[in-house]
Amino acid sequence: MDPERLKDRFFAVLSSILEIDARSLPLDASPDTVESWDSLKNMYIIQNLEEAFGIVFTDVEIFELASLSDLLGAVGRKMGGHHFSDSAVAP
C-alpha cells in the first residue's frame, strides 16, 4: 500500500472514532491530550486499525502505543516497512 493511501485510511479510522479531524492533531497527541480519546476509544482504535489493515498488534505493542505517532509508526512497519518521519505525516 502506498504511504499516502495508508495515511488516508489511518486518519479516516482515527477521525471517525475520535469524532474530530485527526489530521489536525499534533503527532504527539495521545489519550492524555485529546479529550475524546478515552480508554474505550483506545480499544476501538486498536480493533479498527487491525480490521482496516488486516494486521494484529502484539500485546507489547499495544502497551507501548501511547501516541498518534506510535500508532502510525506501528501500522507503517506492519504494512511494509514505511517509516514515517515527522515531515511525512505533517498535514
Added chain:
Amino acid sequence: MDWRSRITAGETYPPSVVADGAAAHGLADVRIHVLRNFTVDGIEPLLKRQLGAIGYFPKLAFGGYGTMMQDALAHPCGLVDDAELLLVALTLDELDREYGKPGWTHQGTRDELGALFDLLASRTRATIVVNTFLPPLYPEHGLWPTRDGSDTCSQVAELNSFVLGYAREHAPQFVVADFGRYLALLGADAALDERGRYLWRAPFRQAFLERYARDLVRIVRVSKGRLNKCLILDCDNTLWGGVVGEDGIGGIKLDGQEYPGRAFYDFHTAILGFARRGVILALSSKNNAADVMEILTSHPHCQLRPEHFAAMKLDWRDKATNIRELAEELNLGLDSFVFVDDNPNECELIRTMLPEVTVLAVPEHLHELPGLLHRHGLFDSAAATEDDAQRTERYRIERQRLAARSTFATVDEYLGSLGIVATIEVAQSSDVPRIAQLTQKTNQFNLTTRRYTEQAIRHLSEDNNAAVFVLSAKDRFGSLGLVGVMILERKGSTAVVDTLLLSCRALGRNLEHAFAGDVLKRMGRQWDVEAWEAKYVPTAKNSQVRDFWKNLGFDEIRREGESVHYRCRRSAGEFAIPAHVSIEGTGTWIQSA
C-alpha cells in the same frame, strides 16, 4: 457520522440521527440502561442501527464495572428507576473471582445473583434482561463427567438453570439473553475475544454483540406492544409442493418421509406451534376452494386442518383486496399481519399495496422453509397465556356468528339473538397475565393506551385507591374469554378512569357500554365519590373511541395537548345497560378492603 456503525457494520447510519437525536427523525426514544461487569459498550451503535429500522432511538446509559449492586441500591438511582429496558450484562469470571479455581462451586454466585435480581425486581417496572453464562470450552476435568458434579462445566450449567428458572418465575418482567445460543450460532472464533477479555474486559466480538442486540430489539418490540397477530398463507408451493389444480391431491409434495415433502410437513409443524401460542391463521390463495378443502380435510400427511384457520380466501381475486377484507373480518390492523407466498409477484404486490404487512417469500432452498418464521422472532410475545391457544377457535366461532347475522333484519335483533352474558368482576391474581397482555396488545378500543407489566397490574390491584375490573363474555356460540379491562383510581372525591380497553374480538356487541357503566356505578357507590373523570388519549389506532365518553353522558372539561378530559357527576350518571346484555358477577366485586 456514527463511526462505530460504519466500521463494524459496513453500513452507514444517517449521521444526523446521531447528532440530532430521535425526535427530529420521527423515532421514539427508548431508555435502555445497562448494569454490567464487562465492556459491552460496543453494542450501542448496533442497537441504534437495528432499533432505528423499526422506529426507535435507544438512549443508553451504562453503570460502572462490577457495581451492579451499588447501582441498584443507590437512592435515587436514575439508572434503575428510569429504565424502560434494564440490561444486566454479566460474565462469570468478573462476577466471581473464585470462578475456575479448583473447588469452585456456583452457590455463592447464585445467591448473589438472586439478591441482585430480587432487588431490581422491587426497584423497577422495566423489563429486565439477564444472561446465561458460558462454560469453559475445554473442560478442565477431561471428557468423563465428575460423579459429584463438582466440575466447572456442571457448576455453570446449574447456575444457568438458576438464571432460567428465575426468569421463568418472573416472566414477563425477566427475560433471558442466552449467551450460549450466540456462541453456538457463531462459533468461538467469531464470538469470543480472549485478548479483549484480558486487555479491556471486552470478551465478546462485534458479531456476538450483534446477536445480543438482535434479541434486545425483539424484546423492545414486544414490550412496546408491536406484535404480529395473524399469519396469512398461500397454498400451492407454500403449504405443499406442487400445484394441486395440476398435480392433483395425490401429486402434491407433503410426505413427512420424503424430500421436499418433509420440508412442507415440517413447515406445518412450525405453523401449528405458532397457532398454539395464539397466532391466528388464515389462507389467501388462488385455488379452487374444493381442491384446498380436500387436502385440508383428507390428505394423509396434511397436519393443518380447516378448523385451524380463522378465515380463508380461496378465489381468484387479487390478494391485496383479500387481505384488506381479512383485516376487516378479523378486526385486526394490517400491521399485525405476516404474509407468506412463493410467488414473487404476489409478494411484491402486497409490499407495494399494503406496506404495513410483513411479507416473507418462500425461500429458494426449501430446507430453509421450516425455520422461516422462527428466525426473526416475528411472532414473539411476552408470555403465552392459556387464552392464546383457543384464539383461532374463537375466530372460527366468530365466522359462524357472522353467518348467523345475515339472517336478521336489524343489528339489534341479531344481538338479541346472541344471548350475550357479560361477567364483570374484580381482577383475580390468575387474571393478571391476561390483563397485562391486553394492555400491551390492545390498540383500537383503548381509551388511554397505557401499557402495563404483570407486576404493575399486581400493584394496582393491591392498592386500596385503585380498582382493576375484568370483563368476560359468552354467547350462544361459545365463550369469548377475558376481553375487557377497566382500571379506576380514587382521587379525593373523584373516581378517575385510568384504563378502559376491549379486545377487538368483543367489539360490535355494545359490551363496552355495559362494562363501563356497570363498573362506574359500582365503584362510584363503593368509594362514595361525587363524580367520575375520564380521558381520551388519541393514538394512530384508537379513533373509533374518540367520542366514547361523550356518548356515555360525560361532559368535556378540558384539553391537554391531544388528550380530551371528561367529567360526569355521579348524580347524573344513569348508564343504561343495553337490553341484549345480561350481567353476571355482581356478587364477587366487593373488595375485601
